[in-house]
Amino acid sequence: MPLAASEIETLFTRSDGSYLCARxxxxxxxxxxxxxxxxxxxxxxxxxxxxxxxxxxxxxxxxxxxxxxxxxxxxxxxxxxxxxxxxxxxxxxxxxxxxxxxxxxxxxxxxxxxxxxxxxxxxxxxxxxxxxxxxxAETLALSQVVQTMLLWSDQAFTDQSPLGQLENGRVVLRPDIAGVIRAAYDPLMPAVADDASHALRLAARLSAASTQ
Known part of the structure; x- marks a missing residue:
């Protein structure tokens, strides 16, 4: 299931309440x-x-x-x-x-x-x-790279890692986080956004991608 707009918004809402996403x-x-x-x-x-x-x-x-x-x-x-x-x-x-x-x-x-x-x-x-x-090393590398690809909230991954584990034990990027990264790098999206309406646009892209 793709993330809802409210869930995406929390990924880029900082501890001071401001919204900021940059790629x-x-x-x-x-x-x-x-x-x-x-x-x-x-x-x-x-x-x-x-x-x-x-x-x-x-x-x-x-x-x-x-x-x-x-x-x-x-x-x-x-x-x-x-x-x-x-x-x-x-x-x-x-x-x-x-x-x-x-x-x-x-x-x-x-x-x-x-x-x-x-x-x-x-x-x-x-x-x-x-x-x-x-x-x-593979887990540490992937986790750090994901956290450098976008300017996430300072609280984005304090409760849950951006990575997940497959049944065979292999660690991979969570599909929902992968979807957010892909949507944020859509050429039609702005390189930087400081308004929470940006999360609605990301959610729309995730929803559209899930129905294709």
């Missing part, structure tokens, strides 16, 4: 730091799969910033302060690191936007604590 306005160029080549290929494969689902492009390089999705794997938040030029790309990096360290967080994403409000870049920070280290 990428340019091809995605990911780069990954802190993993072995085997894990790197898993992450790149997840980006390729979700971009294919969305009908969005990937590229070898971004003309402005080289790579526009940077995924960092590390053991301690303070390691980020040692990454050259990261403080120039992520505003307020030092207080952010302090806050995440104090909260004992194990993941965080920072988005940058273009003049129209579409996603321009994303920084994914993954502190490999005991919990994240226990997650299979």
């Amino acid at each position: 990428w306005g340019r091809p995605i160029v990911p780069i990954v730091f802190g993993v072995e080549d085997e894990t790197l290929s898993v992450i790149k494969g997840a980006f390729e799969a979700v971009c294919a689902l969305a009908g969005h492009q990937m590229a070898e390089t971004d003309p402005e910033i080289g790579a526009n999705v940077m995924v960092f794997f590390f053991r301690d938040w303070h390691e980020l302060l040692e990454v050259p030029d990261l403080g120039r790309m992520v505003d307020g990096l030092e207080p952010l690191v302090q806050r995440l360290h104090q909260a004992d967080a194990n993941q965080y994403r920072v988005f940058r936007f273009d003049a129209q409000g579409a996603i321009l870049a994303c920084f994914v920070f993954l502190r490999m604590d005991k919990n994240l280290s226990a997650v299979p």
Whole structure:
């Protein structure tokens, strides 16, 4: 069953009550730091799969910033302060690191936007604590890629993962979330929307797709 408009609306309604959905306005160029080549290929494969689902492009390089999705794997938040030029790309990096360290967080994403409000870049920070280290690489990669494809609510997946498990144990993207991503990347939809009526348009596309 496709999601109802009210369910879609909650996916993009932030904790302050505002509605905001944004998608990428340019091809995605990911780069990954802190993993072995085997894990790197898993992450790149997840980006390729979700971009294919969305009908969005990937590229070898971004003309402005080289790579526009940077995924960092590390053991301690303070390691980020040692990454050259990261403080120039992520505003307020030092207080952010302090806050995440104090909260004992194990993941965080920072988005940058273009003049129209579409996603321009994303920084994914993954502190490999005991919990994240226990997650299979394929599951972790797919979960993170899904959460970089759109600007979801900060509460979108706190109660339920965007992933589901098949009977054979394989982890896949939930069909309802896949449908939302595909609808949001419809060329007729805006790259950014801050009105909840946007959720009605997404729901209409999901409903139409389910009857085809």
